[in-house]
Amino acid sequence: MKLNNYIPIILVTAALALVPLVFSSNALANFMAMALIITLAAQGWNILGGVAGQTSFGHAFFFGIGCYTAAMLQFHFGINAWVAFILALVAGAGAGFILGFLSFRAGLRGSYFALITLAFAELMRILANASEWTGGAAGLLLKLKPGLANMQFESRASFLWLALAFVFVGLVISRAIAGSRFGAQLVAVRENEDAARALGVDVLAVKLKAISLSGAMTAAAGVLYVQNFLYIDANIGFGVWISIEALLAPLVGGRGLVLGPLIGTVTLHGLGELTKSFAGRTPGIDLMVFAVVLIGVVAFASGGVLGLLRRFAPGLARRIAA
Amino acid sequence: MMLRTETITMRFGGLTAVDQASLAVRKGSITGLIGPNGAGKTTMFAVIAGFLQPTGGQVLWQGNDITRLKPHQRAQLGIARTFQIVQPFQGLNVLENITVGSYLRHPHTDDAIAKARAVAERVGLGGELEQPASNLTVAGRKRLELARALATEPKLLLLDEVLAGLNPSEIRDIIPVIRAIRDDGVTIFMIEHVMQAVMNLCEEVYVLAQGQMIAEGSPAAVCNDAGVIEAYLGKGAAARIANLGGAHA
Numbered sequence: 001m002k003l004n005n006y007i008p009i010i011l012v013t014a015a016l017a018l019v020p021l022v023f024s025s026n027a028l029a030n031f032m033a034m035a036l037i038i039t040l041a042a043q044g045w046n047i048l049g050g051v052a053g054q055t056s057f058g059h060a061f062f063f064g065i066g067c068y069t070a071a072m073l074q075f076h077f078g079i080n081a082w083v084a085f086i087l088a089l090v091a092g093a094g095a096g097f098i099l100g101f102l103s104f105r106a107g108l109r110g111s112y113f114a115l116i117t118l119a120f121a122e123l124m125r126i127l128a129n130a131s132e133w134t135g136g137a138a139g140l141l142l143k144l145k146p147g148l149a150n151m152q153f154e155s156r157a158s159f160l161w162l163a164l165a166f167v168f169v170g171l172v173i174s175r176a177i178a179g180s181r182f183g184a185q186l187v188a189v190r191e192n193e194d195a196a197r198a199l200g201v202d203v204l205a206v207k208l209k210a211i212s213l214s215g216a217m218t219a220a221a222g223v224l225y226v227q228n229f230l231y232i233d234a235n236i237g238f239g240v241w242i243s244i245e246a247l248l249a250p251l252v253g254g255r256g257l258v259l260g261p262l263i264g265t266v267t268l269h270g271l272g273e274l275t276k277s278f279a280g281r282t283p284g285i286d287l288m289v290f291a292v293v294l295i296g297v298v299a300f301a302s303g304g305v306l307g308l309l310r311r312f313a314p315g316l317a318r319r320i321a322a
Numbered sequence: 323m324m325l326r327t328e329t330i331t332m333r334f335g336g337l338t339a340v341d342q343a344s345l346a347v348r349k350g351s352i353t354g355l356i357g358p359n360g361a362g363k364t365t366m367f368a369v370i371a372g373f374l375q376p377t378g379g380q381v382l383w384q385g386n387d388i389t390r391l392k393p394h395q396r397a398q399l400g401i402a403r404t405f406q407i408v409q410p411f412q413g414l415n416v417l418e419n420i421t422v423g424s425y426l427r428h429p430h431t432d433d434a435i436a437k438a439r440a441v442a443e444r445v446g447l448g449g450e451l452e453q454p455a456s457n458l459t460v461a462g463r464k465r466l467e468l469a470r471a472l473a474t475e476p477k478l479l480l481l482d483e484v485l486a487g488l489n490p491s492e493i494r495d496i497i498p499v500i501r502a503i504r505d506d507g508v509t510i511f512m513i514e515h516v517m518q519a520v521m522n523l524c525e526e527v528y529v530l531a532q533g534q535m536i537a538e539g540s541p542a543a544v545c546n547d548a549g550v551i552e553a554y555l556g557k558g559a560a561a562r563i564a565n566l567g568g569a570h571a
Contacts, residue, residue, distance in 0.1 A: 179431055180431060181425040181429050181430075181431065181434065184418070184421060184422050184425050184434075185422070185425070187411070187413075187414065187418075187422075188411055188422045190413075191411035191412060191413055191414060192409050192410070192411055192412075194373070194405070194409060195405070195409040195410070195411060195470075196422065197373070197392075197393040197394055197397075198371065198373075198393060198397065198402065198403050198404075198405070198409075198471070199397060199402075199422050199423045199426060199470060199471075199473075199474055200394045200397030200398050200423075200426040200474055201394055201422070202392070202394045203394070
């Protein structure tokens with residue numbers, strides 16, 4: 001645990017924490033809230049898909065489980081939001097373990113694994129849309145009860161700081177993994193499973209740990225979403241949009257790197273908002289920007305933004321130590 | 323005995339790759355496994371290291387049956403293997419590659435890296451720690467393969483043709499490295515085609531042909547064995563060589 005490694009994380013978080021103090025624009029606050037939620041979901045994806053190389057196309061599965069665990073526990077049982085949050089983490093980790101156990105034990109990899117994750121997310125979307133417990137297609141609306149004890153905030157800044165604190169924890173966890181034995185095992189599994197096995201790595205156990213942690217993190221993002229909007233329905237919680245967001249951000253920022261999801265989200269959504277301000281409210285214009293960026297990354301910069309940085313400014317990249 | 327296999331049989335569908343093969347590797351020895359292409363040598367290694375479950379027979383490690391153990395469990399016991407077709411972690415540099423191995427016995431990062439550096443030095447990769455594994459020459463990759471296995475601090479090292487593809491001077495360089503590893507107390511079991519190395523290094527040699535163990539003994543004895551000569555050169559070859567009066571050794 002070298003403190004030096006954590007300095008870039010602390011600096012980035014501190015800079016983001018200042019944003020709500022300096023700017024009071026409502027639009028910026030909304031943008032930042034969404035960006036932080038997506039960053040956290042993407043950080044979860046990055047541990048499994050980036051570091052461990054198990055590409056998921058269905059992280060909505062975990063996001064939705066986080067959303068609905070938090071929402072249903074509060075809605076049906078009046079359970080405290082923080083307790084619901086902890087239980088949502090457990091549910092996310094458990095869901096990850098089950099999905100991982102079923103697919104990794106069967107030896108599913110690559111696009112087969114990606115398809116299974118998509119199938120699980122879609123299955124849950126259909127179930128959540130049909131069940132009374134989840135409010136069906138109408139969704140669940142939570143009561144407005146502002147206060148720290150209920151994880152709801154009257155001031156936008158307070159929510160942003162909470163979300164930022166979550167993202168910070170995500171960054172610290174990712175950073176700690178990157179410099180640890182577990183991190184080396186994840187990378188070894190990504191690069192070559194047989195070689196990892198020969199060196200004493202329990203591949204199945206490592207993958208299960210990764211997907212459980214990943215699931216918990218993305219579920220936490222779901223809880224944030226619910227606490228911010230106080231509303232959830234199946235197309236939000238288990239919708240393909242969040243699967244894509246969670247996967248796109250690390251790819252654009254730098255797959256498998258600690259700061260990749262954050263940089264990717266800010267880049268993508270920054271570009272999206274910029275285009276909107278130029279092109280007006282043409283529906284889907286930001287998605288077209290995403291598509292162009294994704295094609296660009298796949299074709300020219302497989303390491304994402306941080307990969308480009310490494311190529312053109314290696315000194316700076318090393319200092320970020322991403 | 324460090325390692326013993328008893329009547330190992332490995333079938334893939336209708337193909338019998340290994341047929342009732344038994345062998346024993348003495349602690350502290352360098353033992354060789356030779357045989358023509360397709361004899362089943364690598365399959366035998368895969369069975370010993372746990373990558374394949376044999377159709378029949380047992381693998382005994384210091385007297386205990388380990389036939390059902392997974393590869394990572396055998397690595398923990400102290401069995402390390404290299405791959406005939408090198409399997410580096412392409413995206414990682416040399417030091418990171420070796421560190422994955424040294425993490426097995428050293429959970430703390432600093433210890434693991436220190437151990438990895440020491441191993442790299444030992445196999446002659448000390449100057450290339452920061453190189454991406456994909457930049458290494460064939461000889462470099464073979465050394466990396468050896469280094470990673472060695473970093474797990476094995477008791478038994480299974481070397482699958484670590485010399486194949488190397489030129490004579492590279493072979494001359496690496497033979498003392500292998501001997502030094504044994505002198506430090508690591509038992510070595512090696513598949514090798516380079517006879518110069520087998521004659522030089524091995525104390526005992528097993529010969530596998532068409533999945534069956536056809537001979538065992540000292541390298542010199544095995545090379546003069548009529549059955550072995552026929553396995554390599556075809557039926558009647560031993561008699562023809564004897565007729566020519568040329569001693570084969």
